[in-house]
Amino acid sequence: MPEKNRSVYIETLGCQMNVADSERAAGVLRAAAFDLVKSADEADVVILNTCSVRARAEAKVFDRIGEIRHRRNGAQPLIGVMGCVAQLEGEALFQKRNSIGFVAGTRAADRLPDLVNRALGGESRVMDLAERLPGEKWNVGVEHRTSGKTAFVPIIEGCNKFCSYCIVPYSRGREKSRPASEIIREIAGLKTQGYEEVYLIGQNVNSYRPNVIDGLEEVAGATPFAKLLRAVARTGMGRIKFTTSFPRDFHTDIVSALDEHENLCNWVHLPVQSGSDRVLRAMRRGYRIADYMQRVAWIKGARQRLALTSDIIIGYPGETSEDFQQTMELVERCQYDGLYIFKYSERKGTPAAKQFDDVSKEEKASRFARLEELQRSIQTKIYRSYIGSMVEVLVEGASARRADELSGHTTCNKIINFSTEGVEAASLIGKPMPVVVTEAKRNSLYGRIAV
Numbered sequence: 001m002p003e004k005n006r007s008v009y010i011e012t013l014g015c016q017m018n019v020a021d022s023e024r025a026a027g028v029l030r031a032a033a034f035d036l037v038k039s040a041d042e043a044d045v046v047i048l049n050t051c052s053v054r055a056r057a058e059a060k061v062f063d064r065i066g067e068i069r070h071r072r073n074g075a076q077p078l079i080g081v082m083g084c085v086a087q088l089e090g091e092a093l094f095q096k097r098n099s100i101g102f103v104a105g106t107r108a109a110d111r112l113p114d115l116v117n118r119a120l121g122g123e124s125r126v127m128d129l130a131e132r133l134p135g136e137k138w139n140v141g142v143e144h145r146t147s148g149k150t151a152f153v154p155i156i157e158g159c160n161k162f163c164s165y166c167i168v169p170y171s172r173g174r175e176k177s178r179p180a181s182e183i184i185r186e187i188a189g190l191k192t193q194g195y196e197e198v199y200l201i202g203q204n205v206n207s208y209r210p211n212v213i214d215g216l217e218e219v220a221g222a223t224p225f226a227k228l229l230r231a232v233a234r235t236g237m238g239r240i241k242f243t244t245s246f247p248r249d250f251h252t253d254i255v256s257a258l259d260e261h262e263n264l265c266n267w268v269h270l271p272v273q274s275g276s277d278r279v280l281r282a283m284r285r286g287y288r289i290a291d292y293m294q295r296v297a298w299i300k301g302a303r304q305r306l307a308l309t310s311d312i313i314i315g316y317p318g319e320t321s322e323d324f325q326q327t328m329e330l331v332e333r334c335q336y337d338g339l340y341i342f343k344y345s346e347r348k349g350t351p352a353a354k355q356f357d358d359v360s361k362e363e364k365a366s367r368f369a370r371l372e373e374l375q376r377s378i379q380t381k382i383y384r385s386y387i388g389s390m391v392e393v394l395v396e397g398a399s400a401r402r403a404d405e406l407s408g409h410t411t412c413n414k415i416i417n418f419s420t421e422g423v424e425a426a427s428l429i430g431k432p433m434p435v436v437v438t439e440a441k442r443n444s445l446y447g448r449i450a451v
């Protein structure tokens with residue numbers, strides 16, 4: 001009798017890059033005759049794809065391993081850790097938890113079948129923290145994508161920026177851009193499979209710089225990323241979004257490309273992190289506020305209305321009340337459509353962790369609340385300004401509020417809920433719909449289908 005396939009469950013924590021890595025891991029495991037299952041309770045092998053951006057990353061992984069093992073009465077699964085925590089901690093994970101059977105770094109997804117088979121075959125402490133192999137293709141089968149309508153397409157991995165507080169350059173290595181021809185082929189294929197939207201993803205997408213310019217020879221553009229945007233737009237994919245952009249590498253030609261192509265969405269996420277030049281220098285961000293505001297002027301000066309969102313860290317070591325005041329002033333000037341505010345907390349292994357975390361918990365909480373309040377008032381005004389206008393929504397499913405309402409994201413990346421008014425709701429899911437905005441809440445819009 002043929003041997004039964006082993007089953008694998010992959011659990012993903014963290015960013016879109018991890019989602020994309022898990023999709024890729026699922027593809028190679030399936031191709032190697034593993035069955036993919038939806039719960040850790042029934043799997044022979046459990047893989048935790050981990051994130052180290054937030055505090056207590058390692059402890060959270062151990063807590064989750066404890067939970068998984070606790071729920072199993074009979075045979076315990078083989079447990080593997082992949083992703084950022086795996087890359088950073090390596091061998092130490094085996095010492096801290098002997099229930100871990102294998103460790104796969106951030107660039108080992110394609111080699112998972114071999115690692116898993118070796119661990120299942122009885123080899124202990126199987127580990128791979130190596131680079132991707134030259135020529136590895138980024139193949140993800142449609143059956144392994146998280147969504148049938150929106151796909152994440154990594155275009156660049158890693159980061160060369162080494163901001164003082166960030167662990168990513170250590171966990172994901174140096175920047176490596178995928179060949180443009182491969183990206184364009186993948187997106188053209190996704191369009192054929194019925195995908196409506198792609199997100200070009202990477203730590204800094206606009207730092208895109210492939211070794212070989214193949215596929216972009218005939219495309220106009222001041223930077224490889226601006227060329228790539230135009231080339232991807234020409235595939236005819238319905239909606240194209242990209243995140244994240246690094247301010248120093250943000251060229252005005254990106255805005256020109258967005259103005260030229262309707263399917264390049266009208267949203268830019270441009271993290272600033274602080275409104276103080278002194279703090280930006282300490283963070284080693286490599287730009288000053290004047291440089292950043294130049295980029296904001298380009299974005300706000302676009303022919304169409306572009307939504308602008310950002311990230312800010314408050315309470316970085318040494319941040320004075322004057323520095324914080326400058327951040328408040330910057331937020332007032334930028335009028336962001338959305339803002340992700342983080343309280344600084346140290347990441348082991350980063351240069352900033354060597355500095356004394358001198359802004360008290362209470363002060364961080366107070367600055368957070370003040371900035372949040374300011375952003376709330378700006379956002380309320382911005383969201384209200386959409387009332388009466390028509391937006392295009394990619395319908396994702398029922399809204400969280402009411403079963404008879406649908407919900408989705410606009411091209412400018414805002415959540416909108418809308419009534420279906422007698423239309424059969426199920427038939428609209430996965431489709432782009434024109435919706436007239438009738439109401440604005442703090443973090444979402446409300447509307448009705450345009451007729």
Ligand code: SF4
Pocket residue numbers: 159160161162163166167168169203204246
């Ligand atoms: S640009 Fe800075 S914050 Fe962003 S991933 Fe690179 S090091 Fe981290």
